Amino acid sequence: xxxxxxxxxxxxxxxxxxxxxxxxxxxxxxxxxxxxxxxxxxxxxxxxxxxxxxxxxxxxxxxxxxxxxxxxxxxxxxxxxxxxxxxxxxxxxxxxxxxxxxxxxxxxxxxxxxxxxxxxxxxxxxxxxxxxxxxxxxxxxxxxxxxxxxxxxxxxxxxxxxxxxxxxxxxxxxxxxxxxxxxxxxxxxxxxxxxxxxxxxxxxxxxxxxxxxxxxxxxxxxxxxxxxxxxxxxxxxxxxxxxxxxxxxxxxxxxxxxxxxxxxxxxxxxxxxxxxxxxxxxxxxxxxxxxxxxxxxxxxxxxxxxxxxxxxxxxxxxxxxxxxxxxxxxxxxxxxxxxxxxxxxxxxxxxxxx
Numbered sequence: 001x002x003x004x005x006x007x008x009x010x011x012x013x014x015x016x017x018x019x020x021x022x023x024x025x026x027x028x029x030x031x032x033x034x035x036x037x038x039x040x041x042x043x044x045x046x047x048x049x050x051x052x053x054x055x056x057x058x059x060x061x062x063x064x065x066x067x068x069x070x071x072x073x074x075x076x077x078x079x080x081x082x083x084x085x086x087x088x089x090x091x092x093x094x095x096x097x098x099x100x101x102x103x104x105x106x107x108x109x110x111x112x113x114x115x116x117x118x119x120x121x122x123x124x125x126x127x128x129x130x131x132x133x134x135x136x137x138x139x140x141x142x143x144x145x146x147x148x149x150x151x152x153x154x155x156x157x158x159x160x161x162x163x164x165x166x167x168x169x170x171x172x173x174x175x176x177x178x179x180x181x182x183x184x185x186x187x188x189x190x191x192x193x194x195x196x197x198x199x200x201x202x203x204x205x206x207x208x209x210x211x212x213x214x215x216x217x218x219x220x221x222x223x224x225x226x227x228x229x230x231x232x233x234x235x236x237x238x239x240x241x242x243x244x245x246x247x248x249x250x251x252x253x254x255x256x257x258x259x260x261x262x263x264x265x266x267x268x269x270x271x272x273x274x275x276x277x278x279x280x281x282x283x284x285x286x287x288x289x290x291x292x293x294x295x296x297x298x299x300x301x302x303x304x305x306x307x308x309x310x311x312x313x314x315x316x317x318x319x320x321x322x323x324x325x326x327x328x329x330x331x332x333x334x335x336x337x338x339x340x341x342x343x344x345x346x347x348x349x350x351x352x353x354x
Contacts (some may be wrong), residue, residue, distance in 0.1 A: 002088035027248050034256045046270040048076040048123050055081050056088050056099040056111075065103060069127075077127065078269075085111070089144050092116075094300050095292075098123030098269070101131065108132040113145035115296035117267045118153045146298050150211040157291050158264025160206050161284055164224050165258065169250040173231065176239030176246060191232040191320070197226035198232075208343035212295075219294045226309040228286040233316025234279035240323035258284035260345035283312040 011239040044166050055066040060083055082088045088100035092113040098120040102109040110128045114121040127143060132139035147154035175190045182190075202224040206213045231254055239246045260279035261271075262285050269274030279285045286308030293302040 001197075003252045014146055023137075024244075027245070030248055031251050034252060038256035038260050040210070041084065042271055042275050046119070046266050047272075048274075049271075049276070051076060051079040051099075051120065051123060051127075051268050052078045052080070052097050052125070053124055054091065054097050056083075056085055056100055056102040057081065058083055062103070068280060069131075073127070092168060093297055095297060098267075099128065101128050103135075104137075104138055105135060106141055108135055108137055109140045109142055110263060111142050112159060113116050114143050115145040115147045115154050117263070117270075118147075118155065119265070119270060120267050123270065131302055146213065147296070148214055154292075155265060156210065156212040157295075158259075158262065158290050160202060160291070161262055161264055161288055162259065163205060164198055164202040164228055164230065164287070165254050165284070167201060168195065168228040169235055169254050170198060171198070171232055172235030172246065172250055176236040180239065184320060187236055188233075188320055191236055191316075195225055195232050198228040202228070206291075212302060213291075214295075216294045219299075220291060221308075223287055223290045223294070223309065226306075226313060227283060228314035230283055230309060230316050231293065233313060234319050237316060237319025237321075238322040240326055258282055261285055262288045264288045281311075283309060286297035286312070 053067065053069070055062055058081070066079050066081050073079065080098065082091065085100075085102055088097065088111050089103070091097045092100060092111055093115070094142045095116050098112070098117070100111040102111065108128075108131070110125060110132075112121040112124060117324060121143070125139075129139050145155075150156075171194045175187055175194060179187050179190060199221055203217055203221040205222050207217045231250075234253070235246060235250050238249055242249055257278060261268075261282045262278055264284075268279040271279075284306045290302055290305035290309065293305060294298050
């Protein structure tokens with residue numbers, strides 16, 4: 001009889017193990033699908049959409065040229081006029097323009113700020129080079145804000161974002177998972193400590209290791225700490241509620257939607273409306289644009305990016321508080337004695353009476 005039961009028990013155990021494996025495969029397969037959808041839709045075949053450009057000058061000829069560009073560019077260009085070259089340079093340094101064309105019969109000039117986006121600078125050059133050719137003169141390109149020589153494309157900040165993000169969300173599995181038995185206040189201290197270490201690593205990579213930042217390393221460190229702390233706080237708080245699904249949630253929030261909307265490779269006007277809209281308030285965009293502001297644009301607009309990172313950290317603090325309250329309720333419920341038969345009968349009668 002026992003010889004019959006053993007194969008049946010073994011088959012049941014194998015079936016249970018297979019179901020367990022298949023259930024856990026759902027997460028990596030969803031990550032594969034999500035990453036493919038996010039990255040391909042965000043980065044493949046970028047199309048210009050309302051790229052902000054200007055024609056420098058005043059008078060009827062400038063207005064006609066600007067209107068012609070607007071008509072020919074359609075939805076691809078957002079064309080305006082500015083009074084002089086100095087104003088155009090200020091707008092470029094404030095990242096309000098991607099390019100400014102200075103008409104001249106002998107020396108047509110295009111002003112760009114490639115530190116804001118190398119891809120946007122190339123896009124506007126493609127627009128204005130044929131225009132200069134029609135005037136029979138080569139286009140002079142003047143870059144008013146160039147990236148450092150160690151990061152000629154300016155995309156090093158995107159890869160710094162990737163490194164700091166991985167340090168943040170990968171640590172959630174340890175702080176929120178392995179550290180789940182610790183009191184929440186201790187986990188919150190770990191969030192602060194681990195994010196500090198991640199920020200120091202990021203600052204070292206940006207400064208002495210790869211020389212992406214030639215100055216303002218204190219600002220780079222501060223932005224990195226704010227950014228990493230927000231990710232760790234949100235993830236640690238979510239782990240209490242999501243458990244093993246936390247990894248998938250973190251990948252969605254801080255990889256699929258975050259890297260693609262950060263502006264590290266393409267600014268919003270080269271992406272579709274969805275990722276362009278996320279760029280306005282997502283934390284990766286706040287981090288990358290904050291670093292650009294500090295390193296290349298004299299901290300113009302830094303305040304808004306700081307508030308973005310502070311808001312995400314505040315969301316993380318709320319997540320930690322909510323998780324702490326939820327865990328306290330769970331512990332209290334577990335500490336209550338189970339009702340006896342008489343108490344259970346009384347509770348039944350009360351519920352029926354209600």
